[in-house]
Amino acid sequence: MSLPVPTESSWLVPAAAGAPSHTHRRKALGTLGSLGLMALTGCGGGGSSSDSSTSSSSSTSSTASSSTDSSSASSSGTASGSSSASSSSSASSSGSSSASSSTDTTTTSCTAIPEETAGPYPADGSTASNQTYNVLALSGIVRSDIRSNIGSSTVLGGVPLTLTLTLINTNQNCASLAGYAIYLWHCSREGTYSVYSTSNLSDNAFRGVQATNSSGQVTFTTIVPGCYSGRMPHMHFEVYPSLAKATNASNKIKTSQLAFPTDTLKTVYSSASGYSASVSNLAAISFATDNVFSDGYALEMVSLSGNLTDGYKASITVAIAA
Numbered sequence: 007m008s009l010p011v012p013t014e015s016s017w018l019v020p021a022a023a024g025a026p027s028h029t030h031r032r033k034a035l036g037t038l039g040s041l042g043l044m045a046l047t048g049c050g051g052g053g054s055s056s057d058s059s060t061s062s063s064s065s066t067s068s069t070a071s072s073s074t075d076s077s078s079a080s081s082s083g084t085a086s087g088s089s090s091a092s093s094s095s096s097a098s099s100s101g102s103s104s105a106s107s108s109t110d111t112t113t114t115s116c117t118a119i120p121e122e123t124a125g126p127y128p129a130d131g132s133t134a135s136n137q138t139y140n141v142l143a144l145s146g147i148v149r150s151d152i153r154s155n156i157g158s159s160t161v162l163g164g165v166p167l168t169l170t171l172t173l174i175n176t177n178q179n180c181a182s183l184a185g186y187a188i189y190l191w192h193c194s195r196e197g198t199y200s201v202y203s204t205s206n207l208s209d210n211a212f213r214g215v216q217a218t219n220s221s222g223q224v225t226f227t228t229i230v231p232g233c234y235s236g237r238m239p240h241m242h243f244e245v246y247p248s249l250a251k252a253t254n255a256s257n258k259i260k261t262s263q264l265a266f267p268t269d270t271l272k273t274v275y276s277s278a279s280g281y282s283a284s285v286s287n288l289a290a291i292s293f294a295t296d297n298v299f300s301d302g303y304a305l306e307m308v309s310l311s312g313n314l315t316d317g318y319k320a321s322i323t324v325a326i327a328a
Contacts, residue, residue, distance in 0.1 A: 116180040116325040119305045122263045122298055124255070125242060127199040129213065130189065131254035139201050141210050142189065142253050151227040152190070152214035155200075162211050164195040164229025165278045166317030169264075169308070173222040173245065175328045182222030183328055187252035189215045190226055192241040195280040197234030197287070217249045230266075230274050230318060233284040238296040239266050245326060260326045265293070265303045267310050270318070277314055 124130065131140035141147050146156040153161045169190070173183040191213040193199050200211045212231075216224040233239045245260035246252035268288070275284040293299045299306070305325075312318030 114180045116174060116176050116323075117305060118176050118325050118327055119260070119262045120302070122242075122261060122306075124244065124261050127202045128191070128242065128244075128255065129201045129207075129210070130244060130258070131256070135202055137202065137205075139207055140254065141201065141207065141213050142215065142255075144207070144210065147210075147213070147215050148217075148249065149214045150216060150225060152212050153228055155209055155211050162194060162229070163280050164232075165274050165281075165314060167228050167230045168225060168317065168319045169228060169241075170223055170225045170319075170321040171243070172321070172323045173218050173224075174323060174325050176325050177327050180325065182218075182220070183326070184218055184220045184222055185248055186218045186222075186328070187215055187246040187249045188218065188224050189213075189244045189246065189252060189258075190228075190241060191243075192228070192231040193234060195229060195232045195278075195284070197232040197283060215249070215252050230271070230278075230281075232281055233271065233275065233288040233291075235287050236291065236297075238268075238291055238293055238299055239271055239284075239288070240264060240298070243324075245324075247328075259328070262324070263298060263306055264320075264322060265299055265307045266320070267307070268293075270310050274314065274318075 124132070124134070126135045128134055129139040129141045131138065131142060144156055149156070153164070171188055171190075173186055173188065174180045175183050191199075194212060200209045200213060201207055203209070212228060214226060216226065218224050231239050231241060241264040243262060243264065244255065244258040246258055251257040271284075271288060275281040275288060293303055306322075308320040308322045310318055310320045
C-alpha cells in the first residue's frame with residue numbers, strides 16, 4: 007500500500023517567540039531525507055541547522071540573504087573586509103619632536119557557508135530513503151573525475167564542468183585549510199541520483215572525494231547537473247577533517263549545497279542534448295520558491311564561465327569554522 011507523501015507545509019512547526027522562522031523551517035524539512043518519503047526525482051529539504059556566520063569584530067562581514075531569482079556568473083562564495091591602524095606622530099614641548107612608529111595590521115573576515123541538508127540520497131553511511139548506502143567506504147572513491155562509475159571507462163553524458171572549491175577557516179583570518187576532505191555528489195543530466203535510482207552501490211557516478219591541497223583547493227571534473235521537479239539545480243557536499251575521516255557521515259564537520267546562475271543553466275538546458283526535462287522543470291521554480299535557497303543563497307552561488315563547446319568552469323570559496 008502506498009503511503010501518502012506529506013506536503014512541505016505539513017512538516018512546519020510554529021516558531022517560538024522571537025525565534026527566526028527560517029530556522030524552524032530548515033529544522034523541520036531536514037527530517038525528510040531520513041524518513042525516505044521523497045521520490046527519487048527530488049532531493050533535499052531545508053537545512054539541518056540554521057545558517058551560521060563568523061567574522062572578526064574589527065572587520066566587516068556581509069550576509070548571505072537574497073531571495074530574488076537572479077544570479078551572476080561573477081558571484082563569489084565569501085565576503086571579506088579589512089581594517090588598518092594609522093600611524094601617528096607627536097612633538098615634545100621643548101621644540102624637539104620624535105615620530106612614533108607606524109604599525110599596520112590587517113584583519114580579514116569571512117562568513118561561514120550555511121549548513122544545509124544532505125537530502126535523501128547522500129550514500130555517506132547515514133540512513134536515508136530507508137537505505138544505508140556508503141560509497142565513502144569504496145576503493146576508488148577518492149578521485150577527481152566523477153563522470154563514470156568507479157572502475158568503469160564509460161563517461162556518462164552531460165555538458166562538461168570543472169568545479170574548484172577553496173576551503174578557508176573563519177577562525178583563522180580566513181586562512182586556507184589544507185588536508186581536509188570534501189565529498190561531492192549531484193544528480194545526472196536526467197535528474198536522477200546514482201546508487202538510489204538503481205538500488206546498486208556499483209552505480210556511483212557523480213560522487214567523489216578529494217583532499218584539499220596547500221591552498222585549500224580541490225577540483226572535480228563532472229557535468230552541469232540537471233534540474234528535476236521541485237528543486238533549483240544544485241550540488242551537495244560534505245567537509246571532513248581529513249581523508250582518513252572521510253569514511254562515514256558521522257565524521258563530517260559541514261554539510262552544504264551549491265547553487266548555479268539561472269541564465270547559464272537556461273542556455274545549457276535549451277541547447278544541449280539530454281537536458282530536455284530540465285527546461286520545463288527550471289521554468290516552474292525559482293530561488294524564491296526553492297525549499298533550500300529561498301532564505302538566501304549568496305554564499306552558495308558559484309562563479310560560472312564557459313560555453314557549450316568548450317565546457318564550463320565553476321569556482322567557489324567555502325568558509326567554515328574549523
